[in-house]
Amino acid sequence: MLGKKGWTMLLIVVLASSVLSACSGNKANEAKGAVETEKSEGAASATSSAEAKPEGDNNPFGKIDPPITIKSVLGTAGWATFPDGETWDNDNRWTKLYRETLGIQLKWNWLVDSTQYDNKMNVSIASGDIPDLMVVSKKQLNQLVEADMVEDLTEVFDRYAMPYLKMQVGEALAPAQKMATYDGKLMAVPQYGGDPRDSLVSLYIRSDWLKKLSLKEPTTIDELVNVADAFVKQDPDGNGKPDTLGLGILSATMGGGSMGGFLNGFHASPDIWVDDGAGQLMYGSTTPEMKTALGKLQEMYKGGLIDREFGTKDYNRLKEDVVSGKLGIFYGTISESALIAVDLIKNDPKASWIAVPLPSVDGTPAKPSVGVSVGGFLVVKKGFSNPEAVVKMMNLFIQKVYGEDEFGTNGDNKTYAWVDNAKYAMHVLSPVQGYIKDYNYRLVRDALASGDPSKLNESLKETYDLVLGTDGSDPEKWQQWWIHQPAVSPFEVRDQYQLQPDGVVIDKYFGGSTKTADEKMSTLATMQNETFVKIIMNAAPISDFDNYVANWKKLGGDKITQEVNEWYASNR
Amino acid sequence: MFNKKWRQESANHIMLLPGVLFLFLFCYVPMFGIIISFQKYYPTKGFFKSEWVGLENFRYIFELPDFNRVLWNTVFIASAKIILLLIVPIITALLLNEVRNVLFKRSVQTLIYLPYFLSWVILAGILMDVLSLKGIVNQMIEGLGMQSIFFLGNNNWFPWTLIVSDTWKQFGFDTIIYLAALTGINPTLYEAAVIDGASRWKQTLHITLPGMAPIIVLMLTLSLGNVLNAGFDQVFNLYSPPVFESGDIIDTMIYRIGLQDYQFSVSAALGLFKSIISFVLVSVSYAMAYRFANYRIF
Structure with missing residues (x-):
């Protein structure tokens, strides 16, 4: 959540x-x-x-x-x-x-x-x-x-x-x-x-770097690793110094900047409750897919494709890395278009971004996972x-x-x-507030494609005019321009996921905190966070994941699973 | 007799009254809240209707998988801070005391006092930059041909980073207290020692240090109550998942349980546990100071 x-x-x-x-x-x-x-x-x-x-x-x-x-x-x-x-x-x-x-x-x-x-x-x-x-x-x-x-x-x-x-x-x-x-x-x-x-993540990549190193957009995890490798070793910013980073991730497992999108690429759904195929809910952080994904991240960390200081960095530090032109690939929600991507453009107008769907480890497309x-x-x-x-x-x-x-x-x-x-x-x-699904992106995009803004209301018409009136070279207008370019927009990626009937994994549990979760969840979450980060930073072997799962179950996870499933049985 | 004394002192007592009332109202009355550590407290039900669970919350704490680790971290970090904060300021004060150039002495005093006024939120931001792998400290270390050190992400280094940076922030303040104590030593003692042929080192050993002893004992006594206070603001602003193992302390745990999870009872029980230990330590150290250093509060 x-x-x-x-x-x-x-x-x-x-x-x-x-x-x-x-x-x-x-x-x-x-x-x-x-x-x-x-x-x-x-x-x-x-x-x-x-x-x-x-x-x-x-x-x-x-x-x-x-x-x-x-x-x-x-x-x-x-x-x-x-x-x-x-x-x-x-x-x-x-x-x-x-x-x-x-x-x-x-x-x-x-x-x-x-x-x-x-x-x-x-x-x-x-x-x-x-x-x-x-x-x-x-x-x-x-x-x-x-x-x-x-x-x-x-x-x-x-x-x-x-x-x-x-x-x-x-x-x-x-x-x-x-x-x-x-x-x-x-x-x-x-x-x-x-x-x-709406809060699903896509992969943000510096498209000017891709072009410079003649790489194509990654669709599989292997290609993603290649891109990260090239970004680290082939001096994409051309300053002659080996000061660029590979894949940017945070220790968080959900949301903008997090490692969540990478884990989704291995068909793992961290921090949410998913159907195990037999009508029971299970916790997405404890699945075997998760272990495989963490193993890959560890490998990347060892190979220098993830910032050595990754575990200690928070969102703002990640943003600093991006804005200072050191980091060119990370997972972000649509918000990161306004919170991170645009700040780089203001700093370096020659830079450009592309957002792509999540690379997958195998032939099956990866589905982003979201909470409620x-x-x-x-x-x-x-x-x-x-x-x-x-x-x-x-x-x-x-x-x-x-x-x-x-x-x-x-x-x-x-x-x-x-x-x-x-x-x-x-x-x-207003004391009463509610945010609903808005179709603004779709409406403006379609109007831009057909050249007919007659269906738009006043404020959307303004967006329409603004996008038409710029080529993205003005950093002040860049964000609006960029998100309305279907070929590179994170909004388009999101829209494509949403149009698929089962394109996104949504948390199946909406009951709030259960009785045991009230008492144990923070301990379990701390343990999870610590274990994952240590595994990735190679401070613990990948086999620690099994200990984590065993401990998770023993220290309340089994009981929470049972309570969640009781709720699921009557509320599905 | 009593009447006369009362008449003389009544004004003093009346002046004392607001302070006592204040203390009672804001320090003793809230202690009533301890009660929630023995309850399963729900805000909707309040103090009186929440279920009474006895020592259940304490049992829960001691069974938490992280508890031993957290307790050890707290005691280790806090003790090391207490020891360093005793030794470093005393040495600094002694050295500064020997400095003849008043301007230099005052400047140093002010400079080392400065970080004391900065909040940990600000200092943590600075330290993160300075101590990062590409930061100025590591650049110097690499310049000397050594391997860079991951101060904030390595479990061997992190507690010492906490301890040393805290000492750096605090020692200026304590130094000033010791300097004040030094001015209180009777100069005739030094004159007598010089006539007896004592060197500066002997003077320090036999006059200065014994003269400072009461204040040293006082500072130690006051700080012993902090054995379970490893410094929430500092740790909270500097720690991250890779160093939970060596940096998670009781206060950060209370924060997570109480403020993030709304488990007020457990949080209160943990706080009470901490207070009881601190109370015992303060009592013991006061008794010792009373006996060995002839220290009296009243």
């Missing part, structure tokens, strides 16, 4: 991808945005009055009459700034929107920096004084459900969720919805983290008068940030998410 920070970063990039570096006429846009808001509000209230029924009104955007006050809490992000006059706790555009469109007045019980949010929430829960609406973690949700402190939202979700949200919940967001469901009852609205498959991403769970306090409010707020959030359908109709993320060329991130002001 993605960490909270990873999750936020992913969303930021996903959201920003349609808006970033669009650069003309901010003021005009804002004004237009405002007009559009009024229009859509007018439209919403018109429909609500037209369809208004005193009882049983199912309008997803219906205004609650008389207006209600909801006590809630907010985790504030230190990096976010807002235009003058709008702050976390005063009347900002989101609180105004909820009040004017839905008749919901928000009142903050407390605001706290998001890094402290979990602790503060624990205190609130412990004191029994919880607000009407709040975001909690899976662990807290388990406790709240057990203590019967939150409302069952099954019925209100059925009645009020807008059609587009229901469609998404039926597909890409189904795992998230399952995570919030207890015995068939929906106890929370998940803060949707989009399609879990949910940012948190929105719960309503037991006994609150209007539980439907949370569903309506989610509708409105998604409508404003994404739109009511996959074409982004009514979406207005230039007013409600990324204002003023992504200078301000307004969406963090």
Whole structure:
């Protein structure tokens, strides 16, 4: 599963991808945005009055009459700034929107920096004084459900969720919805983290280096090793010094920069629960494929194809290596296009990147593995008068940030998410947040291919114009340009994986932490991390993997597997 | 008699009151929280409704596979730090005391004191660069024709990297305390020694060191309570999976269990275990200081 920070970063990039570096006429846009808001509000209230029924009104955007006050809490992000006059706790555009469109007045019980949010929430829960609406973690949700402190939202979700949200919940967001469901009852609205498959990794390679050394893009692990070898030994940067590195990996086994993509190449699925073929779930980190993959990494480390200091380097150090032109091959999610790749281009405009599918060890294509991403769970306090409010707020959030359908109709993320060329991130002001699968890449790509932007909404049209208006030579526009070149784009690689019905291995377990996992998982994870890194760094023989598996089972792994399978039997 | 004394001292007692209250409120009342180390504590249930499990959490800790390793690392790193932090500042203070050039003495004093004010978050970033395989230290080592050393990734070197870098950061502060102690020694003793024909070395041995003894014992006593404090901020910012074996300490373990896994009870039990050991050590060292160095707090 993605960490909270990873999750936020992913969303930021996903959201920003349609808006970033669009650069003309901010003021005009804002004004237009405002007009559009009024229009859509007018439209919403018109429909609500037209369809208004005193009882049983199912309008997803219906205004609650008389207006209600909801006590809630907010985790504030230190990096976010807002235009003058709008702050976390005063009347900002989101609180105004909820009040004017839905008749919901928000009142903050407390605001706290998001890094402290979990602790503060624990205190609130412990004191029994919880607000009407709040975001909690899976662990807290388990406790709240057990203590019967939150409302069952099954019925209100059925009645009020807008059609587009229901469609998404039926597909890409189904795992998230399952995570919030207890015995068939929906106890929370998940803060949707989009399609879990959105966070899959592809292989990023310096294509200028490939060209210089006349190598082709690797499709097998052997070819990958050859490329890494050439990058180390054949001086791809041409400075005459042997200062370039081979394959860049982190000690983490999932996410951007990690070794996860390499392990996937051996058909291993680290850190997630996979079907063993006999209807039982098993832990992907303990399989024989994993051992083979680690053995290969050890071999590469011994041969100098992996940085000698690899185990001690974190994400930012890996990034430094890339940006300083020492490292030209690593595994990354789409986020790394904005977090790493573009920084190299800014540093060295002559460099170029290509993203390719995961090289595989044999003829079978490698499938990337992903966890299920949910940012948190929105719960309503037991006994609150209007539980439907949370569903309506989610509708409105998604409508404003994404739109009511996959074409982004009514979406207005230039007013409600990324204002003023992504200078301000307004969406963090909303207590209700959800990220759904967006089709922006596909829409813009197809429009570019056909030369017909008529289906695009305003913000996508801007991306379209931006891509058309550059050849990638301007580093400021490079990222948007690059990700829309299907031949080299990590978005295209991701899209191709997603179009295959079974192209991605998704974590099969959504039950959160089990009882034993609560107690043992961190010990097991530490042990795993340490063993893997030591094996790769040749500080332990590959046979240590077997000890690790035996210990993993003995120290709680077997019990966790049993609990996970009990859940699987009733929730598959 | 009592009344008179009380009248004289009442003002002092009243002035003491806020401090005592503060201490009681923020140091003694929270001790009530120890209770969760004997419970299976859930925040939703609170102190009173959480299930009572007795010593279960402690049993769980002692059965953790890493526990012995972590305990050993903690004791080893912390003890080495205590010893080095006793010897290095004393020697530095003695040497500085002999320096006649006041400007030089003051500059050195200030320079070695400087790292004390930097947080480990910053220092760790610097150390990672300086000590990396391509860093300045290894460039010098290679320049001398030796093999480069992987300070932050090799289990033989990592604990010593921690110990030495911590000593480097802290010793300036302790040096100043010892220098202060040196100024407190009666100069007439030195004059008498010179008349008796004692060399500088003899003076150091028989006047300076005995004169510093009470403060040395005090510093040692205070530091013994830290035998299980191997320095969370330092280790947390410098360690990585390859050196868990030699660098994982009790505090980083508490952090992982308590803050990352929300196992508050286990975390509290581990903290309590640490406090009890420290309490015993402080008591013993105080008793010893009381007896052998005639040291009194009151």
